[in-house]
Amino acid sequence: MIDKQSPIPIYHQLEEQIKSKIEKGEYKPGDALPSEREYAEQLNISRMTVRQAITNLVNERYLHRIKGKGTFITEKKFEQNLNGLTSFTEDMKARGMTPSNKLISFEIVPAKKNLANHLNIAEHSPVYEVKRVRLAEDIPMALERTYISANLIKGLTDNIVQSSLYQYIENDLGLKIGRASQLFEATIANDEELEYLNIPENSPVLLMKRITQLDDGTPFEVVKSSYRADRYQFMLDLER
């Protein structure tokens, strides 16, 4: 189970192993994990190394410890993606609905002033513009416009953007994704939103803008999403 010769740290191997068992259902929410000393003996590693693995998973809220009792699988694991923010896809699945996307357009366009500012690039620099409608049970829920620096993120296809943008950036381009800032705003639907969301005039929409950065702080992505206010709410989970 644990390869001491591997260049991957032991504590990290153990982390992945525990996470995998949680995902597979071998460890169920509420269950007690084997004790630290038990793990150490079983895997023939130091208890402190076990603690390091468990501490990380506690910080990520997969587990929680109770002194004198043990370590337990956390009941509900929220955030899979960006901290605490439920993604549209996950959220819809959680509500028992089937999420889907409809691509409207995928092209390279020159960045307008405001966008160029957000992405910290020169005006008219090339950016990928991806427009799509997000649906649940084939009902339009949101209009999403994604803008990505073309000079920074090269070789994008509509397919990558729709399925695995972040993996592509980290695994294929070798870049590291950092933090993001997100902004919520309420507005009245404009013409484009009326059209794609199929809602009546003067409907309120929940506008969400996100600027995502690389590890070094370089912004590479701006996402502007307009959600139907009558059908969607953002749920957020916050820590102290």
Next chain:
Amino acid sequence: MIDKQSPIPIYHQLEEQIKSKIEKGEYKPGDALPSEREYAEQLNISRMTVRQAITNLVNERYLHRIKGKGTFITEKKFEQNLNGLTSFTEDMKARGMTPSNKLISFEIVPAKKNLANHLNIAEHSPVYEVKRVRLAEDIPMALERTYISANLIKGLTDNIVQSSLYQYIENDLGLKIGRASQLFEATIANDEELEYLNIPENSPVLLMKRITQLDDGTPFEVVKSSYRADRYQFMLDLER
């Protein structure tokens, strides 16, 4: 500086000491911290104990480590309060505006069904209801309604609620505050919102609901805030 006999763990004492130096400006953003070995020798404690303190501060983003170089004070420390979410007061100050509150009412009322559900109490149980308008430069920005379990949080006054609710709960009642869930929604202003926010009919408002829990998961507070959409946006900072 460090009291080994104290019941407060050494690593925690060191954490507080470092945080205090950052706040006082003795350590400035971008500065390198003394090395782990240096700290250990200086304070006559183990390097591993120093690491534990620093690791916690790294997790809280006060510090960041660079292998081979050192540990540095993080440039910008975001979230002071709940993770990444800018509070109204802080946000307004950051924009150079003067925030203020106007108390509309402070009373104990029986919980309605929906509220009772959120607070996990029986219907008609007593709850504090605090209504106030939040202003910036004396212009109404939001209508805020706070509901707090009266059986759980005793002895509240309007003054406490307005100034230091969380400190009161933790320091005076000895309870520990845990996580919170937050929800964003766009609606059209209702009559109450029209009145207090002084906006025209059919104006969109950004509705924010927050449920705050104690450390053990017991919900104790529900906050429902209606923000003028034309004057306020929620800014959020997300981690990976």
Next chain:
DNA sequence: TAATTAATTTGGTATATACCATTAATGTAG
């Protein structure tokens, strides 16, 4: 002088050990 190499310093990983505090299980006296 410039380029290379070696040594030093830094954080990263891992082990072994010790004792404390809380909780749960066990044993014991009434």
Next chain:
DNA sequence: CTACATTAATGGTATATACCAAATTAATTA
């Protein structure tokens, strides 16, 4: 059987030590 004390198990804190990997600095060589 109950109430209390004891014991065992668990996570929490702390130390000492060792070696690795990346970055910097110093020394050496061409």
